[in-house]
Amino acid sequence: MPKIGMEPQRRAALVQATIGEIGAAGSLQVTVGQIARRAGVSSALAHHYFGGKAQILSAAMRHILSEYSAEVRAALAAAKTPQDRLRAIIAANFAESCFEADVISAWLNFYVLAQRDPEAGRLLRIYQGRLRSNLTHALRVHMARPEPAAEVLGALIDGMYLRAALGGAGFEQGAAEQVMACADALIRGQT
């Protein structure tokens, strides 16, 4: 019973399924067949809409990054005072929609993909650039030379993701607080 206008739904389902499969497998070596099955369609349809596995992966990556962007933008908009902005950014980075097993695993795998696929590298560099810029702005209220601290906090957030990917225990909130504590120390201990 082919209904019309399926494309957007199928695309979304496939993207979601891709993240789920990557998370479950802990690897980019998921077959188009697995992804398609999880999305409830045939692998041929996945190829039909996306063209190839590379495009499916790319779409999944864009989805994660855009969801992340939305989270940060919302947090920034909700920040009452300039001082709030720093905490808002850090909290957004560990919000549920981003800091979740499947997403973290996919995100880690995208770093690997970036070593091979220039497009993936470009996307990741854009993400890093935005994070740096956001942190720099937020830190400027607190310190004269915010750049080094922004760099450190950006790397620290990535490091927390990496450790979360390794599994371990209840990072979920601890991570955000540790990053905030580090931010406080950087502000207080500025040279």
Added chain:
Amino acid sequence: MPKIGMEPQRRAALVQATIGEIGAAGSLQVTVGQIARRAGVSSALAHHYFGGKAQILSAAMRHILSEYSAEVRAALAAAKTPQDRLRAIIAANFAESCFEADVISAWLNFYVLAQRDPEAGRLLRIYQGRLRSNLTHALRVHMARPEPAAEVLGALIDGMYLRAALGGAGFEQGAAEQVMACADALIRGQT
């Protein structure tokens, strides 16, 4: 002309070739054939000595981790004063033998492997545990409650590796200095 006692040499060459291939490909999807060719032997011989691809990967991982351990141990032994220890550990983490394109790439890929292979996860957790322990000890000279700072510095070092894996510019020495600056700030700004 089969000489005797080749096994150790072949194993070492294959391990080295594995790291090289992973670094070149930016992925664990390197074939046993590629690894073997780089090591100058047939893929059958690689299977003969290691049993399978999983064991080759595991051996490469152990090699990187043990080289890393040696670097840290040497740095710690060379530290004159207790205050030196912290800088020594951080410097060792960014020493040439560890902080090199191929090795970083392989190390990142091992984090991915750890999501699927419990043995890889175990090894990585041992590495993290040692780093935490070393940092905690070194920080105790400077602060009453070193644990949170050690946690943060460990994650920060991992984050720096992750960013180095993404390529970018001359991290090589900048990274170490940024981590040291962060350590100073944590010590100075302790609550």
Added chain:
DNA sequence: CCTTTGATTGACTGGTCAGTCAATAAAAAC
């Protein structure tokens, strides 16, 4: 109606790769 268009699939293909095995050859041991 009938035809165009979008949705959807099963079946097929060409290529790749981990792992096996029997064979060869040289050193070592007896």
Added chain:
DNA sequence: GTTTTTATTGACTGACCAGTCAATCAAAGG
């Protein structure tokens, strides 16, 4: 000098998988 051990490989196989294609089905448009 024969046997054992170690080193080494080419050739094979069984599985898996991305991508293709022709066919089917139903809604929409005329």
